Amino acid sequence: MKRLLLPVGLLALALGAAGSGDAWAQGDVIAQRKEEMKRSGAHLEAIKKIIDAGEAVDPIAPRAQEMNGYFATLATLFPAGSTENSKARPEVWSDRAGFEKAAANATEAAAKLASAAGSGDKGATAAAFREVGASCGACHRNYRAR
Ligand code: HEC
Known part of the structure; x- marks a missing residue:
């Protein structure tokens, strides 16, 4: 099942695609x-449900950690030319620095969320959650076609 690929496999796939420029790999x-x-x-x-219900926030930490790992490698999943059947805007490649910055912001926000949730602080977790949500929106606004 594709969706259960481990991050390590994911990274290998991304690097392979970036190196070969092969259409199938892309x-x-x-x-x-x-x-x-x-x-x-x-x-x-899932995180929103936990926060809205006022439940203990520590189960949020592994979810935030997974997002943190994904965002850290996100840019490698956008090799040049990977545009087929994609809503990625040309700015992903023409404004690469901005795209990578947006990915870095999301990476940082997810790390903050993981540590807030790990500490059990509900207020800090809710605030960090809003930051993660904003970081998704900030990237989509500039780099994803509607
Ligand atoms: C650094 C930029 C960036 C960040 C950060 C980002 N996204 Fe995206 N997202 C994109 C781009 C670009 C696409 C379009 C990808 C494509 O179609 O090839 C996309 C597509 C999507 C899609 C549609 C996937 C599909 O099935 O076509 C969803 C859902 C999504 N993002 C959710 C999120 C959420 C939730 C977050 C934050 C937790 C997030 N994204 C953070 C850039 C980003």
């Missing part, structure tokens, strides 16, 4: 990043 990398984006969306929903 199709894989596009599918992979979409899958990871969807997983992040599912994480956000």
Whole structure:
């Protein structure tokens, strides 16, 4: 099952695609990043439920850690030319520094969320959660077509 690929495999796939420029590998990398984006969306929903219910926040930490790992490698899942069947805007490649900065901001926000949740602090967790959500939106606004 593709969606259960471990991050290590994911990274290997991304690096392979970036190196070869092979169309088939690029199709894989596009599918992979979409899958990871969807997983992040599912994480956000699950995290929101926990926060809205006022439950203990420590189960949020592993979800935030997974997002942190994904965002740290996110840019490698967008090799040049991987545009087929994709909503990535040309700015992903023409404004690479901005795209990488948006990914770095999301990486940092997810790390903050993981540590807030790990500490059990509900207020800090809720605040960090909003930051993660904002970091998704900030990137989508500039780099994802509607
Ligand atoms: C650094 C930029 C960036 C960040 C950060 C980011 N995304 Fe995305 N996201 C994109 C781009 C670009 C696409 C379009 C990918 C494609 O179609 O190839 C996308 C696509 C998606 C999709 C659609 C996937 C599909 O099935 O086509 C979802 C859902 C999504 N993102 C959720 C999220 C969530 C939730 C977060 C934050 C927790 C997030 N993204 C953070 C850039 C980003």
